[in-house]
Amino acid sequence: DGGITQSPKYLFRKEGQNVTLSCEQNLNHDAMYWYRQDPGQGLRLIYYSQIVNDFQKGDIAEGYSVSREKKESFPLTVTSAQKNPTAFYLCASSPLSQWSAFFGQGTRLTVV
Amino acid sequence: GEDVEQSLFLSVREGDSSVINCTYTDSSSTYLYWYKQEPGAGLQLLTYIFSNMDMKQDQRLTVLLNKKDKHLSLRIADTQTGDSAIYFCAERSGGGADGLTFGKGTHLIIQP
Numbered sequence: 001d002g003g004i005t006q007s008p009k010y011l012f013r014k015e016g017q018n019v020t021l022s023c024e025q026n027l028n029h030d031a032m033y034w035y036r037q038d039p040g041q042g043l044r045l046i047y048y049s050q051i052v053n054d055f056q057k058g059d060i061a062e063g064y065s066v067s068r069e070k071k072e073s074f075p076l077t078v079t080s081a082q083k084n085p086t087a088f089y090l091c092a093s094s095p096l097s098q099w100s101a102f103f104g105q106g107t108r109l110t111v112v
Numbered sequence: 113g114e115d116v117e118q119s120l121f122l123s124v125r126e127g128d129s130s131v132i133n134c135t136y137t138d139s140s141s142t143y144l145y146w147y148k149q150e151p152g153a154g155l156q157l158l159t160y161i162f163s164n165m166d167m168k169q170d171q172r173l174t175v176l177l178n179k180k181d182k183h184l185s186l187r188i189a190d191t192q193t194g195d196s197a198i199y200f201c202a203e204r205s206g207g208g209a210d211g212l213t214f215g216k217g218t219h220l221i222i223q224p
Contacts, residue, residue, distance in 0.1 A: 006154075033211050040120070042200065042216035043155075058211060090154055100145065101212055103154040 003027065006091050006104035013078070013085065013111050021076045021107045023091035030096040032074035036060060037088040037106075046089075049074055050096060078109060086111045118201050118215035125223045130188040132218045134201030137182065141203040144177060145212065146186045149198045158186070158199075188220075196222045 004025040013019045025032065031050050035043040045058030049068040063082025068074055074093075078085045088108050092101040115137045124130045136144070142163045147155040161168045161175045161184070168175045174187040188195055198219050202212040 004154075035211075035214075040216060042116075043212075043214040045211040048211050092155075100143075100157055100160060102157065103147075105154040106152075108152075 004091060004093055004102060004104035006089075006107050009105065009107060011107055011109045013109060015111055016080045018077055018079050019085075019109065021078070021089055021091075021109070023074045023076065023104060025072055025074075025091075025093045025102075025104075027093055027102065028071070029093035029102075030071070031094045031101075032068070033092040033094075033101065034058075034064070034066065034074070034076045035090045035092065037090055043090065046076065085109055116201055116203055116213050116215035118199075118218045120216065121219045121221065123221040123223060124191050126191060126193060128191055130186075130191045130195065130220055132186045132188075132199050132201075132220065134184040134186075134215055135182055136184065136201070136203050136213075138203060138205050138213070139182070140205045141182075143204040144175075144184050145202040145204075146173075146175065146184075147200040147202060147214075149200065149217070151197075155200060191220075191222060193222050193224075196220055 007022045033048040034046040037043050044060050046064050047066040049055035065077045090106045091104040094101040117135045145160045146158045148158050149155050172189045176185045198217040200217045201215040204212050
């Protein structure tokens with residue numbers, strides 16, 4: 001079955017630690033995205049990538065980093081510089097020339 | 113920058129029609145979408161409409177686009193308890209793969 005897989009579903013992090021969220025897709029999509037969702041805030045774009053080994057900052061990239069070494073993988077690292085990392089993180093992918101984005105099931109990150 | 117606005121809550125009785133409204137500011141929006149999010153889950157693409165269309169119907173869903181007023185609506189006929197979710201309006205400008213701009217989501221509450 002084709003789709004986007006995010007792992008883990010729940011993640012707990014101590015303050016001051018970096019943590020990496022996984023996103024894998026087998027849809028052969030060129031573009032991949034990371035969004036952050038906070039209650040009542042909708043979705044905000046963190047980073048996106050249109051091609052392997054290239055990525056661009058979104059609206060709220062500070063405190064986050066990404067890599068795109070493989071087409072199917074786009075991991076997101078939440079660094080200790082992110083002041084308020086507790087949120088629901090959603091990964092998405094789309095073909096470059098197409099009109100829609102498909103989402104994973106999300107990772108809920110909680111800082112303890 | 114682009115902005116997408118939605119009301120936060122809508123309450124309807126089971127069996128009635130639900131109409132969720134959305135306004136956007138980017139006149140260059142070429143694609144507009146409706147996504148559904150159930151608790152703790154990712155976003156599911158419900159339907160989409162191109163900016164050169166006025167209406168699109170897909171089973172119980174009807175999308176209306178008023179490009180002049182930059183107003184998009186989603187009508188769900190015969191609303192059921194399974195329709196209870198958050199509905200996000202989103203837009204994409206041009207053909208770029210730089211992500212979607214989302215509204216904050218409308219909580220659809222179904223009354224028995």
